[in-house]
Amino acid sequence: xxxxxxxxxxxxxxxxxxxxxxxxxxxxxxxxxxxxxxxxxxxxxxxxxxxxxxxxxxxxxxxxxxxxxxxxxxxxxxxxxxxxxxxxxxxxxxxxxxxxxxxxxxxxxxxxxxxxxxxxxxxxxxxxxxxxxxxxxxxxxxxxxxxxxxxxxxxxxxxxxxxxxxxxxxxxxxxxxxxxxxxxxxxxxxxxxxxxxxxxxxxxxxxxxxxxxxxxxxxxxxxxxxxxxxxxxxxxxxxxxxxxxxxxxxxxxxxxxxxxxxxxxxxxxxxxxxxxxxxxxxxxxxxxxxxxxxxxxxxxxxxxxxxxxxxxxxxxxxxxxxxxxxxxxxxxxxxxxxxxxxxxxxxxxxxxxxxxxxxxxxxxxxxxxxxxxxxxxxxxxxxxxxxxxxxxxxxxxxxxxxxxxxxxxxxxxxxxxxxxxxxxxxxxxxxxxxxxxxxxxxxxxxxxxxxxxxxxxxxxxxxxxxxxxxxxxxxxxxxxxxxxxxxxxxxxxxxxxxxxxx
Amino acid sequence: xxxxxxxxxxxxxxxxxxxxxxxxxxxxxxxxxxxxxxxxxxxxxxxxxxxxxxxxxxxxxxxxxxxxxxxxxxxxxxxxxxxxxxxxxxxxxxxxxxxxxxxxxxxxxxxxxxxxxxxxxxxxxxxxxxxxxxxxxxxxxxxxxxxxxxxxxxxxxxxxxxxxxxxxxxxxxxxxxxxxxxxxxxxxxxxxxxxxxxxxxxxxxxxxxxxxxxxxxxxxxxxxxxxxxxxxxxxxxxxxxxxxxxxxxxxxxxxxxxxxxxxxxxxxxxxxxxxxxxxxxxxxxxxxxxxxxxxxxxxxxxxxxxxxxxxxxxxxxxxxxxxxxxxxxxxxxxxxxxxxxxxxx
Numbered sequence: 001x002x003x004x005x006x007x008x009x010x011x012x013x014x015x016x017x018x019x020x021x022x023x024x025x026x027x028x029x030x031x032x033x034x035x036x037x038x039x040x041x042x043x044x045x046x047x048x049x050x051x052x053x054x055x056x057x058x059x060x061x062x063x064x065x066x067x068x069x070x071x072x073x074x075x076x077x078x079x080x081x082x083x084x085x086x087x088x089x090x091x092x093x094x095x096x097x098x099x100x101x102x103x104x105x106x107x108x109x110x111x112x113x114x115x116x117x118x119x120x121x122x123x124x125x126x127x128x129x130x131x132x133x134x135x136x137x138x139x140x141x142x143x144x145x146x147x148x149x150x151x152x153x154x155x156x157x158x159x160x161x162x163x164x165x166x167x168x169x170x171x172x173x174x175x176x177x178x179x180x181x182x183x184x185x186x187x188x189x190x191x192x193x194x195x196x197x198x199x200x201x202x203x204x205x206x207x208x209x210x211x212x213x214x215x216x217x218x219x220x221x222x223x224x225x226x227x228x229x230x231x232x233x234x235x236x237x238x239x240x241x242x243x244x245x246x247x248x249x250x251x252x253x254x255x256x257x258x259x260x261x262x263x264x265x266x267x268x269x270x271x272x273x274x275x276x277x278x279x280x281x282x283x284x285x286x287x288x289x290x291x292x293x294x295x296x297x298x299x300x301x302x303x304x305x306x307x308x309x310x311x312x313x314x315x316x317x318x319x320x321x322x323x324x325x326x327x328x329x330x331x332x333x334x335x336x337x338x339x340x341x342x343x344x345x346x347x348x349x350x351x352x353x354x355x356x357x358x359x360x361x362x363x364x365x366x367x368x369x370x371x372x373x374x375x376x377x378x379x380x381x382x383x384x385x386x387x388x389x390x391x392x393x394x395x396x397x398x399x400x401x402x403x404x405x406x407x408x409x410x411x412x413x414x415x416x417x418x419x420x421x422x423x424x425x426x427x428x429x430x431x432x433x434x435x436x437x438x439x440x441x442x443x444x445x446x447x448x449x450x451x452x453x454x455x456x457x458x459x460x461x462x463x464x465x466x467x468x469x470x471x472x473x474x475x476x477x478x479x480x481x482x483x484x485x486x487x488x489x490x491x492x493x494x495x496x497x498x499x500x501x502x
Numbered sequence: 503x504x505x506x507x508x509x510x511x512x513x514x515x516x517x518x519x520x521x522x523x524x525x526x527x528x529x530x531x532x533x534x535x536x537x538x539x540x541x542x543x544x545x546x547x548x549x550x551x552x553x554x555x556x557x558x559x560x561x562x563x564x565x566x567x568x569x570x571x572x573x574x575x576x577x578x579x580x581x582x583x584x585x586x587x588x589x590x591x592x593x594x595x596x597x598x599x600x601x602x603x604x605x606x607x608x609x610x611x612x613x614x615x616x617x618x619x620x621x622x623x624x625x626x627x628x629x630x631x632x633x634x635x636x637x638x639x640x641x642x643x644x645x646x647x648x649x650x651x652x653x654x655x656x657x658x659x660x661x662x663x664x665x666x667x668x669x670x671x672x673x674x675x676x677x678x679x680x681x682x683x684x685x686x687x688x689x690x691x692x693x694x695x696x697x698x699x700x701x702x703x704x705x706x707x708x709x710x711x712x713x714x715x716x717x718x719x720x721x722x723x724x725x726x727x728x729x730x731x732x733x734x735x736x737x738x739x740x741x742x743x744x745x746x747x748x749x750x751x752x753x754x755x756x757x758x759x760x761x762x763x764x765x766x767x768x769x770x771x772x773x774x775x776x777x778x779x780x781x782x783x784x785x786x787x788x789x790x791x792x793x794x795x796x797x798x799x800x801x802x803x804x805x806x807x808x809x810x811x812x813x814x815x816x817x818x819x820x821x822x823x824x825x826x827x828x829x830x831x832x833x834x835x836x837x838x839x840x841x842x843x844x845x846x847x
Contacts, residue, residue: 307724334726348720353785354713362714365707366726373707417725 006069008033008161008193009054009085014063016049023049024217027063031162031193036184038208038225039197041237045436046217047197051164054195055087056080068161086155087164088148094139100126100150101135104157129153130186145176152183156192163187165196169203173292174497181207199434200463201233213237237437255488256472259284260321262425262456263304267316270308273299275480276316281425286447286457288471289482290464290496296480297460298343301427305340306333320425334367339418343429343460349414350402356413357384357398363417387416392442408439415446425456432466444470464493476500532779533791536827540798547805554808561684567800568692569747570767574774574792575699576743581775582703583736584716584784585633585640589625589648590744591768596655597622597741598748599758602665611674619745621659625651626741630734644737652763660760667756678754688750695746700789712736717785766817774799777824798823 007030016023024046031037039047052058054065056074065072067083074080077087094103101115101122109118122135131149139147148168155163169177184207187194198204204211205225212222213236220236263281268274274296281287291297302308304318306327318325320336327333330340342348350359361380365372372379384398391412395405402413411431418426428447432440447470451457461467467474474486476499484499548555573590580587601618605611625647632643656663667675680687703709714722715732723729752758778795780787802823806816 329726329728329730330724331726331728340724342721342724348718348724351714351717351721351785353717358710362710362727363725365710368707375705375707375710421726 005032007031007066008068010066011050011054012064012066014050014053014065015061016046016053016058017061022217024053024214027214027217027219029054029212029219029222031195033161033193034188034191035209036188036194036196036207038204038211039195039214040199040201040204040211040233041214041220045214045237047214048166049217050214051087051166051195051197054080054162055085055164057087081158081160084159084161085164086158086160086162087166088151088155088168089166094147094150096140097138099136099138100133100142103139103150104135104154106154125157126153129156143176145172145179148172148180149183152187156187156190160192162193162195165194167197167199169198169200174501177203201230205230205233234437256285256451258282258473259454259456262321264319265300265304265316266318267314268300268303268310268318269314269316270296270299270303270310273480274303274310277477277481278316279475279482279485281456281458282473283424283456284451284454285472286451286459286470288467288474289458289460289477290462290467290474290500291460291477292462292500295477295500297477298429300477301340301429301458301460304333305338305427306330307340331366334421334423337422337424338427339421339423339425340427341415341418341429341431343433345410345414350410350417352401352403355399355401356388356393356395356405357381359402359413360384360387360416360420363420367421383420387420390419391416391446406436406439408435408443411435411439411443415443419450423455425458426450427458427460429460430462431459432461432463464496467496468493532827532830533787533794535830536777536779536798537794539823539827540794540801543798543801543805547801547808551805551808554805557684559804559808561686561689563800563804564689565686566804567796568686568688569751570770570774570799571692571792571796572695572743572747572750573767573771574778574796575695575789576740576747577771577775578778578780578787578789578792579699579703579712579736579743580640580740581780581782582716582784582787583712583733584719585733585736586644586772586782587629587737587740588641588644588768589629589651590740590771591765592648592651592655592763593622593625593741593744594748594751595758595760595762596651596659597625597745598752599655599665599760600659601749602667602752602758603660605668605671606661606665611671615749618748619742621651622741622745622748623738626738627734629737629741633737634730634733648763652760655760663761664757664759665752667752667758675753675756678750678752688754691746691750695743696789696793703788708732708735713785715784770799770820773820773824777827 009031011027011029014027014029015025027046027050029050039050041047049058053060056077056079059073059075065074067085072083074083074085080087095106098106099119101118104122104125105118119135126133126135129152131153133142133146133149133153139150142150152163168180172180181203184194184196196204196208205228208225210222211225211228211233213220213233215237260283261280262283265280266278268277277296277300289297289301299308303310307330309328310316310318310326320338325333325336333340346352351362354362357380360383364379364383365375381398387393388395388398393405393409393412393416395409402410405413411434415428415431431443431447435443444466447457447459451472459467459470468488468491471488474488474491474496475482476484476486476496478500486496486499553559573594576590577587597618600621601614604614604617609617629640629644629647632638632647633640636643677687677691682690703712711722711727711732714725714727715729719729722732748758774792774795775787776782776795777798778787778791778793780791799820802820803816806819811819
């Protein structure tokens, strides 16, 4: 990248208004050929809108889009793609039932479309990019990283000058991430301009040439990555110094000792996802469970809380306070005081047509006794008030719909819905996924408070700093079972990761 | 979303305009649009059609749609719970016809009613079990059970297509034929059923659970709602309501014609529910929507009957009104990636 170069794409005074609110406001942005440009910001800062405007997915309300010196106006993503701007979405846009080759050439097929030809040219093309993907395999069979490779290959095939990635590494394992960033370098050498959105600040700091930080839809700063460090980025993102430094292990706080043994799991098995898993959970502390995707940690939590069932034969034993348990439905677990806060709040977390208050009340109703067959407006309102207050949900009133909230506040509502059932053991599965930096701190504080109150808190996370910062005790899962336990004193990122991948 | 600022005067004007626009869009729900269409139609018919705006005709209008309204309640409960019940007409026809048949065969009224009720409820329970436990899509499960019930009715339970009501049944006949003052019993029963359904859906825990299940079954399960029980119960309830509607029809005309199964009535019921604004994606709408939908269909059918319009033409107009209401709604509430909801149709 050199300053004499002309930017491949530029935005001037770009604004986008959704329902009378600015999603992005007066933003200037440019990208040079062969540059990796990271966009970071809290949820709702306008990152997605900005990139969608570049890729022609949403039209700008005001402002100009300049591609290689000429002003452009894309009506749809197809026009942008033809002009050389490709976007790789968070949810992949591949057709799962088609093969890799068919996906690569989707929309470009000749009139007489012979599969053999397709496979040969796809194979040549993929090898040219040094991608190890079999073109004859159905996309549904591929892992997240391979799907992403196919998406990238498709973008390159269309001679994209600019490739935009929306949270590319969210679903990747560490090795896959490394491979991905190697790909970025290859693209860079080819002179392709790359934009990527990321929540993981280290990625932006390590792999981007320049970083642009957005906040509340406005442009805060753009600078060369070398001039940033973690604190500066966080400060620019949230516009304030975070009081308790996020993810920095503060030695001053004392680790909580083990309380009573609440849960003991012996030889838990479910198909080949969870295999002979044994561990115990204690009250009054936070147990962190780290593991890569596919290590069976989510499934283990779901079995214990009754969401899924363990194997009927040789499924192992679960004891809650010494009493053997086997649940058919989560309601039974809930009545015994086990709650599971899901990792995917949109799919199985909240009720989207309902208000914040209704969502929290629903949690209460689910375990309420027969005496509450008739709804009570009073309980409804007081519960909402109580939990909005405790969790500091940022909303004008309790009757706002949950879908209108930011990711962090949605997560707080989902947590409130579980906590109002007054559990003694709570599983938090990826409690801060898709949550902005400010809310992460608040959720962490909340988890610590719960443990201080004597609850058994289990945090499942694939983000190491979160595990290290929160846990009083760290369990590492691999291939369907807990394989190692660390005390927080001996745990380091390297040790945990080594145990998790081995 | 970005924080709204108001420090720029030049933008403030357009902001206010946008605010008014967004207010309007929020105000014009499908329910209100349909209500407005019903009102306009009503006014137009009153002015242009002879004999439309008279007490007799209006009572007649209401009586004609009261059965549709009652069936609409059952359908609404199921649709709010993210399902659909295509077997309702079969249940209505066969269960009430069997009640009449049992009486024809010399059984007592009580036993006959019990037989019809058991017939209806068992289909409801089967629907529920198939959908909640076997996890068959509601569309196919209820389509199949409806055809099955009609087949069983024709082949074994019933002697003829049309079963007549025995005479001199006293209070039982009053259900369909009776009047309180000038108001036919059917209208009153429809009103009572709507009130009961309204209270059930909005004031009871069970009602909330139906909304929760319809909104997001996975979240409902994780929250601790007994989803499968709720689904089974909602189909059983719909079948019960079908039986109730069947009794009203058969006592009103002193017979039950089971060929009604082959009519377009089930589509009219769905029309009432969808037109009223109860989303097929579940979790949305209330009994108010059923009332609005019923009023529109009632006005329309009555007006078209007075105009002596052909049956085919009537269907054409119904379909256009449904399309119109849905298109208008999608214009006023454009769906983009920001507002789209999972499972939205």
